[in-house]
Amino acid sequence: MGTLTLRVLRETDFPKLYRRFILHQMNSSDDLAKLLQSAFLFLSSSRQEICQFGYRLTLFYAMKQKDFGLLFKVAQGLGYYPVLKLIQRSSKEDTIISEGFYHEFSEAITEAYNSDGRYLTRGQNLSNIKFKNRAGSVAVVAPTSYGKSELITSSLRPGENICILVPTLALLAQTKKRVLRSEMYEVSQKIITHHEMYNRNDNGFIAILTQERLLKLLESDEKVKFHSLFIDEAHNLLVDGDRERFLAMAIILMVKRNTGIALNFLTPFLNSVKNLKVNFANYDLEEIRIKEFVKAEKIFLCDTRKNRRLFFYDQFMDKYYPASDKIFGRDTELIREKAGQKNIVYINRPVDIEKFTLRFIDLLPPMYNEQIETACNDIAKFLHKDYTLIKALRKGVVFHHGSVPDNVRLFVEYIFSQFQDIKHIVTNSTLLEGVNIPAEKIFILSNKKGSRLLAPSQVRNLAGRICRFSEVFRDSNKDLSLLAPEMYVIGSQFTSESANLHKWISESFKVDRELKDKPSNVLLEKANDVEKLTQKAEVETFLENLSPGITEKDDISYATTDVGRLAFRNNVTEIDILKHEKTMQAKINEMIELGIEASEVSDIIFLISDVFVQLIPEERLFANIRRLLKEEAMNFYSRFLEWRIENKSYSEMIYLFKTYWDHVENTPIPYAYVGKWGDEKRDGHRPNWINLKKKTHEQKINLIIAKIKDEQDFVDNKLMKFVEILNDSGLISYSLYIKLKYGTSDLTQISMLRNGFGGSLATLLREKYSQFIVHQENGSINLRMEILGEMEKNKENMVLVYEASFHVR
Numbered sequence: 001m002g003t004l005t006l007r008v009l010r011e012t013d014f015p016k017l018y019r020r021f022i023l024h025q026m027n028s029s030d031d032l033a034k035l036l037q038s039a040f041l042f043l044s045s046s047r048q049e050i051c052q053f054g055y056r057l058t059l060f061y062a063m064k065q066k067d068f069g070l071l072f073k074v075a076q077g078l079g080y081y082p083v084l085k086l087i088q089r090s091s092k093e094d095t096i097i098s099e100g101f102y103h104e105f106s107e108a109i110t111e112a113y114n115s116d117g118r119y120l121t122r123g124q125n126l127s128n129i130k131f132k133n134r135a136g137s138v139a140v141v142a143p144t145s146y147g148k149s150e151l152i153t154s155s156l157r158p159g160e161n162i163c164i165l166v167p168t169l170a171l172l173a174q175t176k177k178r179v180l181r182s183e184m185y186e187v188s189q190k191i192i193t194h195h196e197m198y199n200r201n202d203n204g205f206i207a208i209l210t211q212e213r214l215l216k217l218l219e220s221d222e223k224v225k226f227h228s229l230f231i232d233e234a235h236n237l238l239v240d241g242d243r244e245r246f247l248a249m250a251i252i253l254m255v256k257r258n259t260g261i262a263l264n265f266l267t268p269f270l271n272s273v274k275n276l277k278v279n280f281a282n283y284d285l286e287e288i289r290i291k292e293f294v295k296a297e298k299i300f301l302c303d304t305r306k307n308r309r310l311f312f313y314d315q316f317m318d319k320y321y322p323a324s325d326k327i328f329g330r331d332t333e334l335i336r337e338k339a340g341q342k343n344i345v346y347i348n349r350p351v352d353i354e355k356f357t358l359r360f361i362d363l364l365p366p367m368y369n370e371q372i373e374t375a376c377n378d379i380a381k382f383l384h385k386d387y388t389l390i391k392a393l394r395k396g397v398v399f400h401h402g403s404v405p406d407n408v409r410l411f412v413e414y415i416f417s418q419f420q421d422i423k424h425i426v427t428n429s430t431l432l433e434g435v436n437i438p439a440e441k442i443f444i445l446s447n448k449k450g451s452r453l454l455a456p457s458q459v460r461n462l463a464g465r466i467c468r469f470s471e472v473f474r475d476s477n478k479d480l481s482l483l484a485p486e487m488y489v490i491g492s493q494f495t496s497e498s499a500n501l502h503k504w505i506s507e508s509f510k511v512d513r514e515l516k517d518k519p520s521n522v523l524l525e526k527a528n529d530v531e532k533l534t535q536k537a538e539v540e541t542f543l544e545n546l547s548p549g550i551t552e553k554d555d556i557s558y559a560t561t562d563v564g565r566l567a568f569r570n571n572v573t574e575i576d577i578l579k580h581e582k583t584m585q586a587k588i589n590e591m592i593e594l595g596i597e598a599s600e601v602s603d604i605i606f607l608i609s610d611v612f613v614q615l616i617p618e619e620r621l622f623a624n625i626r627r628l629l630k631e632e633a634m635n636f637y638s639r640f641l642e643w644r645i646e647n648k649s650y651s652e653m654i655y656l657f658k659t660y661w662d663h664v665e666n667t668p669i670p671y672a673y674v675g676k677w678g679d680e681k682r683d684g685h686r687p688n689w690i691n692l693k694k695k696t697h698e699q700k701i702n703l704i705i706a707k708i709k710d711e712q713d714f715v716d717n718k719l720m721k722f723v724e725i726l727n728d729s730g731l732i733s734y735s736l737y738i739k740l741k742y743g744t745s746d747l748t749q750i751s752m753l754r755n756g757f758g759g760s761l762a763t764l765l766r767e768k769y770s771q772f773i774v775h776q777e778n779g780s781i782n783l784r785m786e787i788l789g790e791m792e793k794n795k796e797n798m799v800l801v802y803e804a805s806f807h808v809r
Contacts, residue, residue: 004042006049006316006512014038015317016760021060022312023319036061038449043074049511051412052203052293053316057298063481066091077108079122080294082473083483084161103132119473120147123290125717128154131287133236137263137283139234139273140292144464145436148266152230153182155264156206158189158225163207163254165214165247167233167433170406172308173806174435175208180782180809187809190778193756195220197779211247218253219546219569225258233433233455234265237273238518240532240571248278248523249543255281256550268464269457274515277525280551295472295482297463299509300338303491303501317507320502331445331492335424338488338757340440345426346447346462346789350401351677352494353426354388354702356445360424361395367421368394375415379408382760384654393422400427400435402713403677403706405650406757407803413437413525414802429458431465439466440482444493447499456508456515463487498592542568554583558560561585566728570721574622580615588729598732600640601645601740607731608722609634623684625677625718633673637719640711645736647743649760650708657704665692674707748773755781757807761800762779768794774809782809 020026021035035057042054042407055074062071068087075083085107111575113120120128122805131140131151142148151181156179166316168173172193179185186686190205192198193219198207205216207226220555229251232235237247251534255260255278265276273287299313300323310324329335334344345360347353376390383405389412392398399410407676416425417437429449442462447454454462467485471477491501514708519526521544522536544556547566557578559565588611598604608629612728616622627633639660643653671682678688690703701753720741735745742750743759752762752773765773765783772787784809791801 004045004050005047006053006318008112009050010317015077015319018314018317019319019321022314024064024737028099032061032065036394037211037610043077046526047317048291052511054317056296063484069579070482073180076109079113080292080293081110081121081277082119082469083294084110085119086473086477086480086483089475090480100682106335121292123292123293127290131155134262134286134288136286137261137265138268138286138288139265139267139276140288141267141273142288143295144268144461145291145470146290146302147176147224147266147469148232151264151266152232153178153184155160155230156182156184156189157188158228159204161203161205161207161216161225163209163226163229165229165231165250166208166210167236168430170409170430171209171433172210173410173803176756177806179208180205180807187776188778190776190780191755192217194754197754198224200224202778211243211250212660214250215246215253215571217287217333218250220779222547223257224773226254226261226681227258228262228264229254230264230266232266233570234267234276235270235517237278238517238519238521238524239266240522240527240535242523245539247570248521249539249546252281252523252550253280253541253547255283256547262567268461269515271378271515275519275524275526279523279525294469295467297504297509298484298486299463300486300488300764301491302488303503304328304334304405305491305493305497307496313505313509315511318506318510322711331443331490332363333487334490335360335443336363337445338441339421339423340486341423342433342437342439342441344437344439344442344466346426346428346431346442346444346446347426347494348428348448348450349494349676350428351575352446353399353401353428356494357392357397357426358388359544360426361392361397361476362394364397366394367396368420371419375419375798377413379649382649382797382799383408383705384701386698387704387705388698392786396421397426398422400425400430403709404427405705407761407799410801410806411802414455418489429669430464436470437465438468438471440471441486441488442466443488443490445490446494447504448496453504454508455518458509464529478520492532529770542573545577563725563729570724572725574616574625574718575612576615583615584611588731591731596731598726599736601641602634602737604726604732604736604740605638607726608719611666611726612722616735619661623686624714627673637715641715641740644715644718644743645739647759647763650705654701654704658700659710661692662698674703677703677706677710751775752781753806757781758800758803761803764796764800765804781807783807785809 017034027422039054039057042050045051055310058071058074062068068091072087113125164175176193192205192207195213198217200221237244256482273285300310301313312321312323313320349355371391376393379390398416400412416422467482472482489501489505520531521527522539540551541556545559546550559581561581563584564577567577613628671689672692673688674690675688678690678691680691681687682689728733738745742753749762749766769787772784774782788805
């Protein structure tokens with residue numbers, strides 16, 4: 001059996017037998033006997049993919065025949081102990097194994113893998129032991145939902161500086177909540193979620209940060225060291241973008257300061273852990289890899305643009321089989337027919353997510369229950385009554401993307417997870433970045449992430465988001481079919497016209513196709529793209545200016561001006577700093593000599609435009625920020641930042657935005673810039689604008705909500721670093737700087753904002769619930785558990801009540 005491969009198997013008569021099995025055309029017991037004989041043969045193979053196929057056959061047989069005895073024994077032999085408990089719950093135990101010694105022996109073995117009420121597979125248990133006994137840095141490659149988060153919380157140690165890196169700001173609160181609730185967490189440990197929470201005398205703290213904030217923390221104190229770093233979704237390090245380069249820089253700095261640091265890379269997919277090695281950082285990686293195959297995904301394809309029939313794709317045989325005689329005219333028709341209790345609909349672009357949601361909910365019946373109505377009313381008060389999300393909620397649908405306000409997005413995850421009648425969540429790549437929600441099925445209507453095709457690892461990661469272990473193996477579940485989660489790829493209006501979905505699915509899921517890593521990050525050892533040599537040199541120069549001598553290269557140029565050094569420290573990548581630093585410094589010196597100090601927001605916008613923006617290249621990548629060279633954009637951002645200083649609520653900003661747009665609509669040029677939400681071109685080749693006269697009131701409200709979120713992100717990620725440089729150069733009054741940065745000058749609220757509280761929640765707690773705020777000596781702020789009941793009793797907005805729950809110890 002050791003020589004049998006899937007390639008060889010596909011050339012035998014077995015595919016004919018398997019086809020009859022898949023198409024329910026087995027009419028004789030001889031066929032079933034042959035199938036089971038084949039399964040036994042495959043299970044004894046030393047080749048992983050052949051053994052996996054044997055398990056898959058056994059699982060499918062058990063589900064089709066309602067005969068679980070064989071599956072029980074196979075799962076036991078493979079060490080899939082959670083599956084044993086699921087079988088016992090879903091069928092009468094005496095039909096599986098007999099009473100007596102074997103039964104007791106089987107139970108004893110299974111209980112040995114009971115970890116605090118959660119049953120582990122043999123692979124999980126072994127990886128946990130290896131991880132606990134690791135001697136240094138490690139890369140854990142394990143399928144989604146295999147408990148990588150528990151590895152992090154189980155490693156918290158008092159007295160050690162620990163950093164948990166998260167890929168997005170939205171995951172800061174979720175990770176902090178998990179740490180606060182962990183048995184390994186001690187109240188004395190300071191939790192840092194913002195680099196400004198760090199004090200130079202801090203020790204034994206837990207930093208939960210994005211790569212940008214981590215790099216800023218490291219830059220703020222050249223002596224700060226960490227004992228360990230945890231990087232979830234570590235495969236992102238292979239990508240070559242600014243954020244991934246910042247992550248690599250942070251790793252280099254951390255290793256340089258503590259050569260004994262334990263780096264912990266956690267990822268569901270990686271071919272070689274060697275591809276996680278970063279230049280200028282000497283560390284070895286132990287590999288912990290779990291190759292189990294507990295879930296057997298069922299993959300379906302229906303291209304509603306072409307033949308419109310449904311096919312089942314088998315990733316072992318690499319063949320498509322007809323799954324239905326029905327013709328599906330639209331994506332929504334297929335989703336409605338095949339939907340489970342909880343479903344994910346993946347669409348790439350936020351604008352398409354909302355378009356699809358509107359079209360989908362038109363086909364669904366309204367539903368009413370008090371729970372949903374309360375949520376709708378609270379979202380209406382927090383944002384606006386005409387937000388599409390509210391209309392969708394009343395039809396059992398929610399959407400989730402980066403232009404949804406952060407605390408509302410958290411609330412959406414809660415609603416989908418906890419409200420039984422909410423059956424569909426329409427989302428995009430935000431789902432790939434660690435967001436855990438319960439779902440049985442996924443429908444993929446776009447085969448892209450951003451402008452690129454979803455890579456095989458990303459598609460498999462999406463598939464791993466459904467039927468998570470915590471859902472499949474919970475005590476209340478008796479449904480064995482969740483071990484075979486269903487993924488539907490649908491060719492739709494959101495799929496590129498040239499997409500060959502048959503080929504894309506095969507390349508993504510064919511079991512014996514080797515998935516090759518593509519280490520393109522120029523700071524990785526294995527990155528060898530000769531076309532990026534110039535970029536590599538630029539990044540190395542950037543790194544050297546953050547920490548002179550770290551690359552040990554002699555041909556590096558350094559900033560010679562104060563503004564140049566500040567630009568490097570504030571991670572300015574839009575400008576060629578070394579080329580333009582003297583020009584920037586000359587302008588700043590001139591303003592200092594003239595005694596100029598910005599005391600109004602419009603002054604700051606002018607300074608940013610005059611000192612920095614005009615030096616940014618005229619490239620498409622920087623088109624958004626270069627808009628600040630135009631008076632119209634400067635006036636808009638002056639107005640927008642005034643709202644920030646005044647700490648306007650979201651609902652207030654929506655009203656002010658709508659008032660402004662009503663004014664613009666009645667001018668000779670009734671256009672508004674909305675970026676990716678636009679559908680008309682003006683002064684360019686991209687449709688970044690809308691004609692306000694062509695939009696309904698509801699369309700304007702939804703565009704405004706998305707626009708405000710996008711502009712908040714733009715201000716935080718693009719403008720504030722220039723504000724920091726101007727402030728450090730002495731060109732902004734302190735009071736204006738503080739209000740611009742935090743939206744308040746109240747020290748308690750500022751401390752809460754630094755601790756990860758949202759602005760609206762911080763204001764509410766300061767005004768009405770100060771007795772429930774717990775100030776730790778180390779600077780951390782948590783909330784007493786009683787606050788949640790008090791807020792609910794007072795009928796506070798549930799968006800804010802749920803956000804508050806992330807800060808309760």
